[in-house]
Amino acid sequence: MQDTDVLAQRFEEHREHLKAVAYRMLGSLAEADDAVQEAWLRLSRSDIDDVRNLGGWLTTVTGRVCLDLLRSRTARREQPMDEGYDTFVPDPVIRPLPRTDPEQEVLQSDAVGLALLVVLETLEPAERLAFVLHDMFAVPFDDIAPIVERSTAATRQLASRARRRVQGAAPSAEPDLVRQREVVSAFLAAARGGDFEALLAVLHPDVVLRADAGELVRGAAASKVVRGAKTVAEQAMFFRQLAPAGRLALVGDAVGILNGPEGEVRSVMGVTVVDGRIVALHILADPGRVAGLDIPEGA
Secondary structure: OOOHHHHHHHHHOOHHHHHHHHHHHHOOHHHHHHHHHHHHHHHHOOOOOOOOOHHHHHHHHHHHHHHHHHHHHHHHHOOHHHOOHHHOOOOOOEEOOOOOOHHHHHHHOOOOOHHHHHHHOOOOHHHHHHHHHHHHOOOOHHHHHHHHOOOHHHHHHHHHHHHHHHHHHOOOOOOOHHHHHHHHHHHHHHHHHOOHHHHHHHEEEEEEEEEEOOOOOOHHHOOEEEEOHHHHHHHHHHOHHHHHHEEEEEEOOEEEEEEOOOOOOOEEEEEEEEOOEEEEEEEEOOHHHHHOOOOOOOO
16 A cells, blocks of 8 residues: 555646546535545555556546536436536636736646536537546547446447537637637727617627526526626626626636626626637526635636
């Protein structure tokens, strides 16, 4: 068996990678931390003398933990109280907007877009595992198959089905942060000014707004899914009094909006821009989850 301190040191070398895997699997920063901690506990109880690739071993262990969590979630969502779960918005990674060389900032970022995470939420647990591990982290299907208890060929099919759904549902977003910033700034200015026509101009006709305010919020601010430029613009007009408190930040891998007084964030909006128009808005306004986000200084 390995000395505990040496084992802990080796584990720490893989922690960030494991959290990236767990975050993409779960869409929750808190659950990702829990999954990584469980991976450590399983490592500390295991004899790894014959393990040649500790990183690969830990990745598959983390995958197993996440798969169990996803299956537990699926079982809970079958209950009537979970109707309307399509309003769920995953936890975003938030960073300040880069002051220089924004394109390079994106290339170096390990963040992932909220639009993609929302699509991943629609996959079956085994599909999500196969897609995330293989397509995002290059784990061979031979290593994934035992986790999902399928043959290698069947596991490849799981990833293929997931890939088709992701490609069909997740739009190819504008990669240029400068252009993104222009569009999001125009949206924010139109909302602040109460300019309905300007809002319509920046929204795609089929734009979708998904707001997750948690289970306890009721009334106009409750969780909802809103479709169509006119209806989304009306929502923006309804909450225009909040727009002056909005500021730009990187939400996931794209320019988004943090809403709240300086030094406080009450909601986070992820924005997906395609061809100069906003095609999706993802708002996380659940007070408990927003309070648990890591908001870096300057964001």
